[in-house]
Amino acid sequence: MAAQQPNACDRNPNNLDFTRVAVYERSIRADIERVWENVLDWEHLPHLHDSSFDFIDLIEAGAWGWRVHANAQRSATIELVVANARSYVSRSYAHGVQNAEIWTHLSPGAATTAIRVEFDLPNVPEGKQDIIGQRMLDLYARLWDEDESMMMERARRLQESRSRDRSVTLGRKDDLQLPVTFQLDGREYRLSDAAGELTVVPTLCPHRLGPLPEHPAADGTLTCPWHGYRFDIDTGACLSPATAQCRLPPAPVVAVEGERVIVRS
Numbered sequence: 001m002a003a004q005q006p007n008a009c010d011r012n013p014n015n016l017d018f019t020r021v022a023v024y025e026r027s028i029r030a031d032i033e034r035v036w037e038n039v040l041d042w043e044h045l046p047h048l049h050d051s052s053f054d055f056i057d058l059i060e061a062g063a064w065g066w067r068v069h070a071n072a073q074r075s076a077t078i079e080l081v082v083a084n085a086r087s088y089v090s091r092s093y094a095h096g097v098q099n100a101e102i103w104t105h106l107s108p109g110a111a112t113t114a115i116r117v118e119f120d121l122p123n124v125p126e127g128k129q130d131i132i133g134q135r136m137l138d139l140y141a142r143l144w145d146e147d148e149s150m151m152m153e154r155a156r157r158l159q160e161s162r163s164r165d166r167s168v169t170l171g172r173k174d175d176l177q178l179p180v181t182f183q184l185d186g187r188e189y190r191l192s193d194a195a196g197e198l199t200v201v202p203t204l205c206p207h208r209l210g211p212l213p214e215h216p217a218a219d220g221t222l223t224c225p226w227h228g229y230r231f232d233i234d235t236g237a238c239l240s241p242a243t244a245q246c247r248l249p250p251a252p253v254v255a256v257e258g259e260r261v262i263v264r265s
Contacts, residue, residue, distance in 0.1 A: 002062065002064045003064060003065065003067070003079060003081045004060075004067060004079060005079055005081070005091060005098075008079070008081040008089070008091075009081060009083045009084070009089075011101075011103070012101060012120070014098050016098060016101075016122040017122055017123070018101065018120040018121065018122055019120070019121055019122070019124040019129055020118060020119065020120050021119050021120075021121050021124060021129050021130075021132045021133035021136060022119045022132075022133030022134070022136050022137050023116065023117065023118050023119070024115075024116070024117040024119070024136070024137050024140045024141070025114070025115065025116050025117070026114075026115060026141075026144065027109075027112050027113070027114050027115075028112060028113045028114070028115055028144065028147075028148050028151070029111070029112055029148055029151075029152055030111075030112070030113060030148060030151035030152055030155060031108065031109075031110075031111055031112070031113060031155070032106055032108035032113045034151040034154065034155055035106060035113045035115075035151065036106075037151075038147050038150070038151055039080070039082075039088055039104075040061075040063075040065070040066065040080075040082075041227075042056065042058060042061060042066040042068055042080070043227045043228075043241075044150070044226055044227050045068075046228070047224075047225060047226060047227055047228040048146050048147070048150055048225065048226050048227075049143055049146055051142070052139065052142065052143060053070070055069070055070065055071050055072050056068050056069070056070065057069040057074070059077070063082070064081060064082055065079065065080040065081040065082050065088065066079075066080050067079040067080075070092070075094060075095050076092065076093065076094050077092070077093045078090060078091070078092050078093075079091050079092075079093070083103075086105060086106045086107070086108075087103065087104065087105045087106065088103075088104055089101060089102065089103045089104070090102045090104075098122070099121070099122065100119070100120070100121050100122075101120045101121075102117060102118065102119055102120070103117070103118045103120070104116070104117045104118075105117075105118075115144070117140055119133065119136045150210075150226055153209075153210075153211070154208060154209055154210075157204065157209040158209065162183045162186050162187065162188060163183040163184065163186070164185060164186050165183075165184060165185070166184065166185050166264060166265045167184075167262060167263070167264045167265070168182050168183075168184055168262070168263050168264075169260055169261070169262050170182060170191065170260075170261045170262070170263065171260065171261060172259045172260060172261075173256055173259055173260070173261050174259065176191075176261060178191060178192055178193050179191060179192040179193075179214060181203060182263065184252055184263060184264075184265050185265040187202060187204070187249050188202065188203045188204055189201065189202055189203060189251075189252060189263070190202075190203050190214060191254070191261070191263070192214065192215060194215070198254050198256075198261065199254075200251050200252050200254055200263065201214075201215070201216065201222065201233060201251075202222075202248050202249055202251075205224035205226065205227075205229055205231075205246075206246040206247065206248060206249070207224065207226075207227055207229045207238075207244070207246050208226065208227065210224040210225065210226035210227065210229075211224070211225065211226075212224060212231075216233045220232060220233050220234060221233060221239065222248070228240070228241075229241070229244060229246070231247070231248045232248075233248070236248035236249065236250065236251075250265075252264060252265050253265075
């Protein structure tokens with residue numbers, strides 16, 4: 001399937017009486033590959049942007065873009081469509097009636113991407129354009145701040161080189177300042193003290209390298225703040241979403257030999 005909106009790559013395909021309420025421009029500290037990855041990543045909306053989206057349920061997604069239900073009643077939808085290599089458009093609908101059209105244009109640099117976002121809304125009350133426009137600017141500043149932080153961290157994690165050693169000596173047990181982060185067999189872990197017992201948890205979500213919590217929740221799970229992927233710390237299985245194709249790596253073995261703490265894969 002593809003976009004539900006006919007002529008989705010055209011401007012204003014429904015011939016609405018739009019008012020341009022605002023234009024948002026900034027430079028994003030991420031290259032265009034990371035930006036496009038983020039644009040097509042609908043899964044992060046209710047997790048990374050939980051202050052802006054409290055419900056998202058996928059209808060359809062593909063290289064063309066994605067379409068989601070935006071409320072629990074499924075009366076609101078958002079459809080994002082890739083228009084070309086440098087532009088995309090998102091349209092929102094309530095009960096099937098379009099109520100916004102937002103075009104974003106991308107200009108790639110060496111390690112940055114300039115964006116220009118144009119907000120077109122129908123039926124803007126007289127005298128309310130500036131107020132509505134400022135709300136849109138404030139919203140998108142927050143969304144792009146959150147996206148930029150995620151994209152920069154993901155790029156850093158993709159580029160870093162991790163130790164392939166299969167055994168690491170962390171030091172004398174009495175001298176360790178816990179928690180301690182270490183690398184083993186190409187992965188990263190965190191050694192902590194849990195009620196007097198040394199425990200190890202992975203630091204990176206296997207989905208897209210998001211930061212996992214320092215300690216498991218009371219039910220023995222770790223949940224990634226980027227996409228909400230939830231893992232059983234004992235088995236490594238991904239408990240949600242049900243369609244996930246990833247799992248946590250096996251936990252290293254922690255041993256205290258003499259006075260030294262050693263971890264082995």
